[in-house]
Amino acid sequence: MELMSSPIYFVSSTESPEFNQLNSSLTRSSLVGLDAEWKPVRTHQSTFPTVSLLQIACRLIPDETESVVFLLDLSTIPLHSIYDLLKQVFESPCILKLGFKFKQDLKYLSSTFVAQGCHLGFEKVEPYLDIASVYNALQNKQKGKELPKQSKSLAAICKDVLRISLSKELQCSDWSCRPLSEEQVQYAAADAHCLLKIFDVLRCKFCKEGNSRDGVAEIHPFNVKLGLKLIMEEPDTCNVIIKTKFCNAIEMVQATTTEFPQKITTPSDSDLGRLSLNHKAIDDTILRIIKRYGDKIVLKLFDRSPKGSKKKGKRQSSSYNKEKRSEDIDEWEGPPPWDMSLGGDGCPKFLCDVMIEGLAKHLRCVGIDAAVPYTKKPNTRDLIEQAEKEKRVLLTRDAKLLRHKYLIQNQIYLVKSLLKNDQLVEVIHTFQLDISEDKLMSRCAKCNGRFIQRPLSTEEALEVAKGFQVIPNCLFNKNVEFWQCKDCNQLYWEGTQYHNAVQKFIEVCKLS
Ligand SMILES: [Zn+2]
Incomplete structure (x- = not known):
């Protein structure tokens, strides 16, 4: 199977035919694959990287197989001129967004837009579907039981599902440099396009398996366009619409009027660069998949514009040992130390790299879950895999590891202190861990x-x-x-x- 048979458009200006093509494709898509590229971060650079390329792969309707990939050059397009358009795509209930661990991308994307004065960046992507979670769900179902969640890379999923090897060589290449090489263009396009391809396979499986369990499948035996008439007549359809948050009346009308999309506008649609994206029918199977697996990415204010709010928040809460710690706080404006949504019971778990095993023992002594690598000499991939698998924040003294931080959802934190006691205090403070006397010695320091x-x-x-x-x-x-x-x-x-x-x-x- 060939992966990149679809046309690729490089969009470097809003005054270009490629941009018009993008607009018209988005109005014809109910399924898009999203990915972003940025220049790899230097080891001690602490701000979010600047995203230089956003890839949008559009599946065009009515033809189920036709797709087109757009590479948006964020280093040349004035970001305010595409902010509304992207925000609308991200939040449109009529476009299912596919991604692979896109939350990280969205954070970086958001902060890139905020840096160019775009309000508060991007708040959410909804409906969203993470290729990894659908892959896991369907794999598990096939085997008839719940298996522990695997965390495969996109390349591994691609290989498994499409029998295609996705080269990862260029992942760390310099994406801010222009012009991009032909290989970079192909690589970037393939990364977004393969999401559509993987989704196709999964959609097929989903259809074959006849997901009647959720009670929605039987409602539409045919590929329905959600006509107003049908909505009135068929209470269940209405139900689906409400469940999938198609509650906005205007969007409902737009969703039902494929013939005259241009005539229906909301007041905000008059804004420059805004499109009416909500006027197409969304595929029935996609609706069901959204219902079953649909997710959303919501960024906290701080994630959207890390610079200002981080500093402020940290300063306010650092009543403790102020003089000594304030330097570190100023120094560290990087990604939030820990994403609450990733930890289990409201407290982060850690994986301490081999250089700081002493810190692991100290953390255990104060009741914090701190693991060490499986082996004495783990390589980078082992560490990242273990951290991902066990949902741990990786603590390390090895600055080189930060280069891989975009690979790891649970994040990496570089421990700056040299001595165990100081390291303990640093981690407690940074992650705002709640330590109390009754938690002391509540874990085995040895294991x-x-x-x-x-x-x-x-x-x-x-x-x-x-x-x-x-x-x-x-x-x-x-x-x-x-x-x-x-x-x-x-x-x-x-x-x-x-x-x-x-x-x-x-x-x-x-x-x-
Ligand atoms: Zn033990």
């Missing part, structure tokens, strides 16, 4: 495991410790309680060492 709920008596502890751990004789008649790690069986007790350690962490973490 990061949790403890067996019930304390063990001396007799039980002696039994468990046989041939494994020496329990000092002096404890025998003191009625000491023991805790055992569920994972590695290590025993802990409230001896002198324990009390010293608790005291130390109370001081280090300034717990009162």
Whole structure:
């Protein structure tokens, strides 16, 4: 199968035939693939990278197979002239946006637009479908059971689904340099276009599997255009529309009037560069897929325009150890240390690189989930894969790793302090971890495991410790309680060492 058989348009100005082509294609698309490229960030550069290319692959209707790819040169197009158009595409309920971990791209894109004075950047992309999550869902369904979520790369999904090797060589090439090489153009276009191709395969599977379970599938046995008449007659159709948030009356009318799109405008449509994108019928299968798997990306204000708000927010909350920390805070304006939506129970989990295994032990001692790499000498890919798989924030002292930070959704943080205690304080402060005395020593410092709920008596502890751990004789008649790690069986007790350690962490973490 050939991947790039579709025309590619390089759009470098709004006064160009290519831009007109983009406008007319967007009005004919209910499915687009999105991707963005930026110049790789220097290791210690702390602001968001500037996005220099936005790829939009459009699937044109009515022909289900025809598609076209646009490469928007964000380094030459004045961004305010395309801001409204893009915002409308991102938020149109009639265009399903496909992406691969597009949230990161959207953050960078948003901050690039904000830097050129475009209001507050981009707030959301909806409806959105992440190719990785659909791939996972369908893979799991095939095997008939819920498997742990895999996090494959786009190239791996491409290979698996399309039997095509997507070259990743150019991923880190300089995307800000012009003109782009022919290879770069092909690579950039393929990255967005393959999203459509993968979606096609998944859509096929979805149709074959006859997803009648959700009760929507049976409503439209044919490819429906959501006519007003039908909406009136068919209550279920109405229901679908409401469920998929087609609530805006004007959009509903626009969705139903394929014949006269230009005649229906909202007041805001008179803005320059705004298009009426909502006038086409959305494919029934796409509607069902949105219903089942549809998602949205919502950026917090801070993610949209990191520079100003970050500094301010950080300053306000840094009442603690102000003089010493304020330098670091000024220095660090990078991506937010941790995306709340990625952590499980409201507290980030960490993966400490080999150079800072001591920090991992310290974090465990204050009750924070901190893992170490599977092997003693992990390569970059192992680290990133483990962090992704276990949804951990990667902590490292290796600045070179930051080059890969766009690959990792859970993010990488470069630990600046040299000493373990300082590193602990730095991480607690940066990630605003809530440390309290009752969390101290609540994890196995050796392996990061949790403890067996019930304390063990001396007799039980002696039994468990046989041939494994020496329990000092002096404890025998003191009625000491023991805790055992569920994972590695290590025993802990409230001896002198324990009390010293608790005291130390109370001081280090300034717990009162
Ligand atoms: Zn353990």
